[in-house]
Every structure is written in structure tokens, then in C-alpha cells.
Amino acid sequence: MSLSDNAQKLTIAMPKGRIFEEAVHFLQQAGLQVTAELQDSRKLIIPVENASLEFILAKPTDVPTYVEYGVADVGVVGKDVLLEEERDVYELLNLRIGRCRMVVAGLPGWRQTEAPRVATKYPRIASRYFREQGQQVEVIKLNGSVELAPLIGLADRIVDIVSTGRTLKENGLVELEHICDITTRLIANRASYRMKSEAVDDIAQKFWEAIPR
Numbered sequence: 001m002s003l004s005d006n007a008q009k010l011t012i013a014m015p016k017g018r019i020f021e022e023a024v025h026f027l028q029q030a031g032l033q034v035t036a037e038l039q040d041s042r043k044l045i046i047p048v049e050n051a052s053l054e055f056i057l058a059k060p061t062d063v064p065t066y067v068e069y070g071v072a073d074v075g076v077v078g079k080d081v082l083l084e085e086e087r088d089v090y091e092l093l094n095l096r097i098g099r100c101r102m103v104v105a106g107l108p109g110w111r112q113t114e115a116p117r118v119a120t121k122y123p124r125i126a127s128r129y130f131r132e133q134g135q136q137v138e139v140i141k142l143n144g145s146v147e148l149a150p151l152i153g154l155a156d157r158i159v160d161i162v163s164t165g166r167t168l169k170e171n172g173l174v175e176l177e178h179i180c181d182i183t184t185r186l187i188a189n190r191a192s193y194r195m196k197s198e199a200v201d202d203i204a205q206k207f208w209e210a211i212p213r
């Protein structure tokens with residue numbers, strides 16, 4: 001049964017920013033009628049004509065929040081955000097897009113110091129990683145351009161995302177430890193997964209078939 005025949009309206013939270021284009025292309029590959037409005041408009045709520053679908057365009061870090069609270073039934077979001085935000089949602093699919101990796105990085109020739117400082121956009125991921133490594137660190141939360149921290153003496157190391165490695169290289173930093181690989185995921189609200197199971201299963205099936213293999 002197609003979504004348009006399905007009486008259950010589905011709200012999908014989409015991540016604005018870096019992976020938005022890739023996510024929109026994925027939706028098109030999954031056969032969803034994505035209009036140019038989804039890409040060109042500044043609107044944040046975009047209904048899909050003739051389909052029981054509605055997109056909300058959110059900051060990536062907020063996608064799991066909208067899904068946990070049920071104002072979005074499903075969401076497209078990076079695994080880094082899921083690991084950092086720890087929201088109570090179902091993770092349905094690894095979409096295998098938005099590929100990158102979470103690493104520890106710093107200046108070459110870095111040496112262990114007493115309780116080193118680690119700067120990151122991901123304090124929970126960083127704290128958990130160093131705890132698992134048995135290392136005591138002071139985590140400093142930043143909201144972006146994290147590579148600055150070792151260059152200006154704010155921190156000894158950073159925990160951040162890398163994909164091409166260009167930002168690290170152009171700032172004279174090197175990868176020191178690999179934490180985990182990151183890709184984009186499809187998540188669902190727990191109640192929607194039961195109450196709108198037909199519509200959620202339908203969209204999950206369409207996404208499953210569109211996953212690059």
C-alpha cells in the first residue's frame with residue numbers, strides 16, 4: 001500500500017545543513033515525491049502533495065528531540081547526534097549516507113599530560129570514550145571550529161568529526177585515535193512505531209530499498 005493511500009499521516013524530520021542535500025537525494029531514490037520547495041524554500045514545514053507526508057526541516061542536533069516527543073514520527077539524523085543526545089527513540093535503519101568518522105585529534109608530537117583538556121562539540125561521546133580508555137580528562141564544550149582549540153592552547157586534544165581530513169590537515173592537526181564510524185540513520189518515535197506501524201513500515205521499506213549497497 002503506498003503512502004498516499006495510507007490514512008496515517010507521517011511527519012519526517014529532516015536535517016538541515018551538511019547532509020541535507022544527500023538526504024533529499026536519498027528520499028528521491030526512495031521514490032518520495034520531493035518538490036523543489038523542500039530544497040529552495042526557507043519554510044520549515046513542507047507538506048507533500050497527494051501523500052500523507054509532511055517534512056519538518058530542523059537543525060540536525062534537534063532531530064532526535066522532535067522524534068522523541070512525537071512531533072515528528074520519523075527522522076533522518078547522524079549517528080553522532082544519536083550517540084551525543086541519547087534520546088529515547090527507535091533506530092530503524094543505517095542509511096549508509098553522511099559517511100564520516102569520530103576521532104581524537106591534536107598537534108603532532110602531542111604528549112600525555114596530567115588530566116589533559118579535550119575540546120569538542122560532543123562532550124558526552126568524548127567523556128564516555130576517555131572513561132572507557134581509563135583516561136582522566138577535562139572536557140571543554142565548544143559549538144564549532146573545534147580545531148582551533150589545540151592551536152591556541154585551549155586544549156591538548158579534540159574529539160570531532162572527520163571526513164576528507166582537510167580541516168585537520170590545513171590546521172596542522174593529525175588524527176590520534178579512531179573512536180567510531182558515523183553514518184546517517186532513520187529513527188522513529190516509539191509510539192508512532194506502534195500507532196502508525198503501516199506508514200512507518202512503508203517508509204522504512206522504501207528507505208531500505210534505496211540504501212546504497
Ligand SMILES: Nc1ncnc2c1ncn2[C@@H]1O[C@H](COP(=O)(O)OP(=O)(O)OP(=O)(O)O)[C@@H](O)[C@H]1O
Pocket residue numbers: 015016017018019059060061077078079080081098099100143144161162163164182183184
Ligand atoms: N565533515 C563531515 N563530513 C560528512 N558528514 C558530516 C561532516 N560533519 C558532520 N557530518 C554529518 O552531518 C551531520 C550534520 O552536520 P552539520 O555540520 O550540518 O550539523 P551541525 O554541526 O549541527 O551544524 P553546524 O555546523 O551549523 O552547527 C552531522 O550530524 C554528521 O552526521
Ligand SMILES: O=P(O)(O)OC[C@H]1O[C@H](OP(=O)(O)OP(=O)(O)O)[C@H](O)[C@@H]1O
Pocket residue numbers: 018121143144145146147160161162163164165166167168
Ligand atoms: O574532514 P573534513 O572534510 O575537513 O570535515 C571535517 C569538518 O567537518 C565538520 O565541520 P562543519 O563543517 O560541520 O562545521 P563545524 O566545525 O561548525 O561543526 C567537523 O566539525 C570538521 O570541522
